[in-house]
Amino acid sequence: MDCREYINNYLAADADNELTAAQQRLVHDHLGGCAACRGRLVDERTLKALLRQHAGIVKTPADLRLRIRAALGEMSDSNFIAERAATSDRRSNRLRGMAHRVRRNWTAARPVRQRLWIPVAIASPIVLFFLIFGGRLRSGGNIPPNPAFDLAISRYESFERGFHPNMPIEEYDNHSGSDYAWVMSRDPVHRAAEEIADLGRSYREMEMPGDLYDFDAVGYAFAGGRFDHLVDGRPVTYTLYRGNGGMILSICFKDPRIVTSVTMPYWVGLHSFCRYRGYTLCTTIYPTGHFASIVVSRMPIVELIRAVALSDIATSDQ
């Protein structure tokens, strides 16, 4: 083998470790007596290293990452709906229509949840996740100061002092601006599930997402909903849940940028979690309508992850 043959036929593959054993023997024999080709090999590997270093991997923007995860979640749901449609004669047309809508736009809001049913078979993988990773979730990551999170915590603390629901829409007096404690005004035996369904419908009428959490499994009951505007005029909804451990507040904004700038340390499905100023926060991006939500709680991060995951299971099965 001469230098020209080595450079033309073997140099690149040698630098890439792509030579066969026979070729390696040939090359080894040549390089042993040729300093110039050894130098070329070093140059070739340097060039590779330069390319890797300076034309390397670019980080995916946080908002794009979130959008993709959201679309995957919707697609995952739509696949199930399609399968379900194929096996159900009675409801096949309606469900196929749902699946089609979800696939077309990745938009279909999940149906309002009417009842709680948690199949153990579905819950176990997610619960297993907590058992495996629970121990790693103590710190919750270091999140830099964030105005949206500060706002969410300030609302939480304000609602701890008093929460005045103004939804469903039919009980909201838009003219006088007065707030109605509508839950109290209703029939005391009115089922919470129906109240949640009403609230979901009302939110949608206000062009906000009607998806609500179901925290019954972790001992938190729905306490009321409120529609409001931020100081800049953007709409916002507050949904409050109460339990023995305190409150969980879900705040939905009509602007996903509110949370996309933050790199959250933990992910479960469409949700991301962190600890911030002594609170546990969960952010979720809705794939359509450009919504984002922040859930605020004082519970440990593992417990909130579990609560949100169980809610997802409970609500997606209905």
Added chain:
Amino acid sequence: MVVQRKTMALKRGRSRDQRLRFEQTAMPHLDAVYTAALRLARNSDDARDLLQETILRAYQCFHQFTQGTNCRAWLLTILYNNFRNSYRRGVREHAAASDDDFERGLETQSFESDQACFDPEQIFAGRMIGRQIELALDSLRPEFRDALILIDVQDLDYQEVSEVLSVPLGTVKSRVSRGRALMREALLQLAPSRSKTGS
């Protein structure tokens, strides 16, 4: 009815299992696929669309992925097919950015990774070299550039590159060899121009 519910629960469980496996297997390569999409589309908006289409298509076809093989290569194959089959013809023309815009975009995005290094002089020197590498890469024909990027940046082997680009193995070898030679020439040409400007 009970049997039907059990069947539904199993199907939903399967769907969630697939999602979980996809999250664990494919999503760690998101940055690599985004980088490749940026280089193909040469435009941030189109790259975002291309990436999203690729990931969703990969999810739909995830049952075809062979466990134990290189998932990054599999995703890049889908990306390149997607780009070849529809993207290049349709979307790209109306939104193609200039090379300068594209490089500036890459520089801006890669700036985040510079934050780990706190020596401004070092950052500046690194970015000067990076600029020359980008210029040299851009001077290559796409087939040479793709081969080098897939080998040197994306860490694929020759066989995987052959599958991603749908070309024979021998063609990959010659493109890598020729591409590096051209790259070296381009860098040598850029070096004197730098000294002339005194930078």
